[in-house]
Amino acid sequence: MASFISRMVSNRVLQLEKLNLLQSKPCHSQFRTLLNRVKKANFSSQETIRNAHHTLKDVLNEVDKKLEANVESKHLFLGTCRYYNHKVNDRFVIVNLGDRIAVEDAWSQPQCLIDTALSRDDIEELKKSIPKLTRCASFSVGEVDGYFNSPWQFGYYLQPNFTVFTTLGLQFMMRTIVNEKILFLHNGACKGQSINLAHVDSVRVEVSDDPWSSRNLILKMKDSDELKDIIEDSRINLDAESKRDLASLMIETEWLVTVAAYLSIAATTAANRKVPLQLADVLTTRGNPWVEMRNSAWIKDSNAA
Numbered sequence: 219m220a221s222f223i224s225r226m227v228s229n230r231v232l233q234l235e236k237l238n239l240l241q242s243k244p245c246h247s248q249f250r251t252l253l254n255r256v257k258k259a260n261f262s263s264q265e266t267i268r269n270a271h272h273t274l275k276d277v278l279n280e281v282d283k284k285l286e287a288n289v290e291s292k293h294l295f296l297g298t299c300r301y302y303n304h305k306v307n308d309r310f311v312i313v314n315l316g317d318r319i320a321v322e323d324a325w326s327q328p329q330c331l332i333d334t335a336l337s338r339d340d341i342e343e344l345k346k347s348i349p350k351l352t353r354c355a356s357f358s359v360g361e362v363d364g365y366f367n368s369p370w371q372f373g374y375y376l377q378p379n380f381t382v383f384t385t386l387g388l389q390f391m392m393r394t395i396v397n398e399k400i401l402f403l404h405n406g407a408c409k410g411q412s413i414n415l416a417h418v419d420s421v422r423v424e425v426s427d428d429p430w431s432s433r434n435l436i437l438k439m440k441d442s443d444e445l446k447d448i449i450e451d452s453r454i455n456l457d458a459e460s461k462r463d464l465a466s467l468m469i470e471t472e473w474l475v476t477v478a479a480y481l482s483i484a485a486t487t488a489a490n491r492k493v494p495l496q497l498a499d500v501l502t503t504r505g506n507p508w509v510e511m512r513n514s515a516w517i518k519d520s521n522a523a
Contacts, residue, residue: 278351280331292314293355297360307337308335345359401414423478433471
């Protein structure tokens with residue numbers, strides 16, 4: 219069964235296909251079983267949530283307690299991870315993103331309040347309950363890049379403004395100003411710049427050569443050779459097994475491809491023309507058989523939702 223964020227992702231894939239911005243030819247597969255094999259082979263030693271026996275009430279009490287010392291109300295975020303190996307539970311984090319008044323300007327370092335797992339029904343109830351907490355001024359739902367039990371580094375949400383952040387602070391935020399979609403870059407190689415999405419020619423996800431330790435989200439600007447590197451995701455601690463594992467690469471970059479897909483759609487709307495999503499070969503069905511399996515699972519789950 220797909221989590222709520224997985225359904226969002228699969229719908230985006232289908233939307234890209236309808237816009238002819240992403241081409242794929244999915245086939246049926248035992249994707250979930252194969253992912254479990256990957257987990258057992260490569261990720262069994264990477265754990266950040268041990269003995270996750272929280273109840274819905276436990277989670278609310280723990281979050282509320284950690285917010286008690288704050289004078290100002292906070293912007294809270296709930297993000298799911300790709301927790302494929304459990305039939306009932308989804309892993310998620312709740313993060314304090316700081317004072318609501320500062321969310322669109324300068325962020326302090328986000329504070330992870332809890333990293334645990336609950337049933338999908340309990341997570342839906344949690345989404346209704348968190349905004350009712352005394353210190354919750356605003357609330358966003360999205361996804362983080364953690365997979366299985368691995369630590370997370372990046373997160374994103376769509377509302378109230380499409381935003382990507384890291385464990386250190388804000389990466390970028392998209393805002394609509396005078397009917398134009400503007401991307402404000404707060405960190406990275408283009409820190410301090412703003413980009414009008416109507417001026418973007420293509421959205422690219424590139425990776426370095428094997429062991430694929432550097433993954434970049436790049437905007438190619440229209441009528442020029444200018445490239446804007448807006449996210450660099452470096453994985454410097456790859457173990458010997460995962461270095462040559464295309465399945466692991468697909469899982470680790472899934473969040474980045476999703477963010478790029480949203481930007482491709484937003485830029486297509488802003489520019490009133492096709493702004494294609496261009497992926498490195500190892501992230502496509504041409505260069506990675508796991509991608510074809512994943513796409514098939516997404517489409518199957520989307521049709522069943």
